[in-house]
Amino acid sequence: METRYKKSRQREKMLELLRATESHPSADWIYERLKKDFKNLSMGTVYRNLGILIDQGFVRKIDFGSTFDRFDANVTRHYHFVCEKCGAISDVEMPFDDALNRKAGRVGNFEVRSHRIEFFGVCRKCGK
Amino acid sequence: METRYKKSRQREKMLELLRATESHPSADWIYERLKKDFKNLSMGTVYRNLGILIDQGFVRKIDFGSTFDRFDANVTRHYHFVCEKCGAISDVEMPFDDALNRKAGRVGNFEVRSHRIEFFGVCRKCGK
DNA sequence: AGCTATAATGATAATCATTCCGAGTATTGA
DNA sequence: TCAATACTCGGAATGATTATCATTATAGCT
Structure with missing residues (x-):
């Protein structure tokens, strides 16, 4: 290393x-x-x-952390948690924040239609 | 169609x-x-x-909306706005919400280390 | 300056997920 | 039953990324 x-x-x-x-x-x-x-x-x-x-920490890659697409039959609006160890994706039972779109739109002066949040960390299984 | x-x-x-x-x-x-x-x-x-x-609206794809990786030399923590028409990605000058990690962690009962938000919509250029 | 170790390069081949194509099959509606 | 056309499999094509390898560049040492 x-x-x-x-x-x-x-x-x-x-x-x-x-x-x-x-x-x-x-x-x-x-x-x-x-x-x-x-x-x-x-x-x-x-x-x-x-x-x-x-x-070296000079650059960041903007990706999903996975090389292949994943699919979800839960079409309600919700956020995701990605385990950095095993790659498992799970739903986060957290209220969807509609106000966020307006907030970001105001700041950037563009029309925001939706947003997505991914949380990263270690899932229960991998956290021993 | x-x-x-x-x-x-x-x-x-x-x-x-x-x-x-x-x-x-x-x-x-x-x-x-x-x-x-x-x-x-x-x-x-x-x-x-x-x-x-x-x-048909029965399934969602979880991806970044782009088939290739993109790179960012701005390594400070910030959110992104993705234009659904031209694919341009820009930074959103919005305060980074540290409290969000704790909130999600409490709900899901896992250890959240970081999060990412992408906003989607139409950029100024494409919005005519 | 030369010497040595090893990281970096360019060219090419390999990989992996995804998309495309074409000939045959299944489903639909009349 | 028949025609129209969406759907199937299988394989070939694509596009982004990664790996291999012989050659070149860099860094530290004497």
Whole structure:
């Protein structure tokens, strides 16, 4: 686990790029931009360095924590709890907060139609 | 867009399965279970019917609305707004609610370490 | 400066979830 | 019963991501 990273021009430029944008880019976006400076850039390099930057705490990945989709026949509005150890998803029996949409809309000045909350932690089973 | 669905044994059984579980299953989980009743079942059938059930409002998909990961160099805790038209993600300048973790933890009786909120709607650009 | 250890690179192949296609089957309505 | 068309399986195609590997770059040491 002990890894001492060496610096790389590619990774430095990548962080610079990421810090200069607010667009929450995809790996592909980064690849296209970075290729202007490194004409032989490979996708593997982008992904590897994203992983390192995340490990270093400079970057966050915005995903669901799972590589595949999950489905729910409970179509009432409710929130989810995701166990970081076993990946189990369970419903959170907490009142749905409609006022939140208005609050966020007011702040950001856009039309908010819905929202979703995921809680992360350790479920009872994994918590021993 | 006008499609009149015919009933199918596979889809009926699928909905039954989904309604009988709280595990928020993956397509693969459904496939494995359903194969007990339909030995020649194909993955395409599972995905197609999931799409139909979602269209009919019987099932929800739990995903991020995007097929690829997105990255963020803003590592402070903040919420996101996702435009349902153009897919743009922007930050929501709203105070991060630490109390929410405790509230959810109390309700579900598990250890909540963090949470995430995504708001969905139409961004200013797309809202004409 | 050279020497050594090892992290990083680019190219390509592999993986994994998901979608698409096409020929045959099941369901519906008349 | 018949025609129209949605649904099926199976396999091939796709798209994002990850792994492999020979070569190159970086860092620390003398």
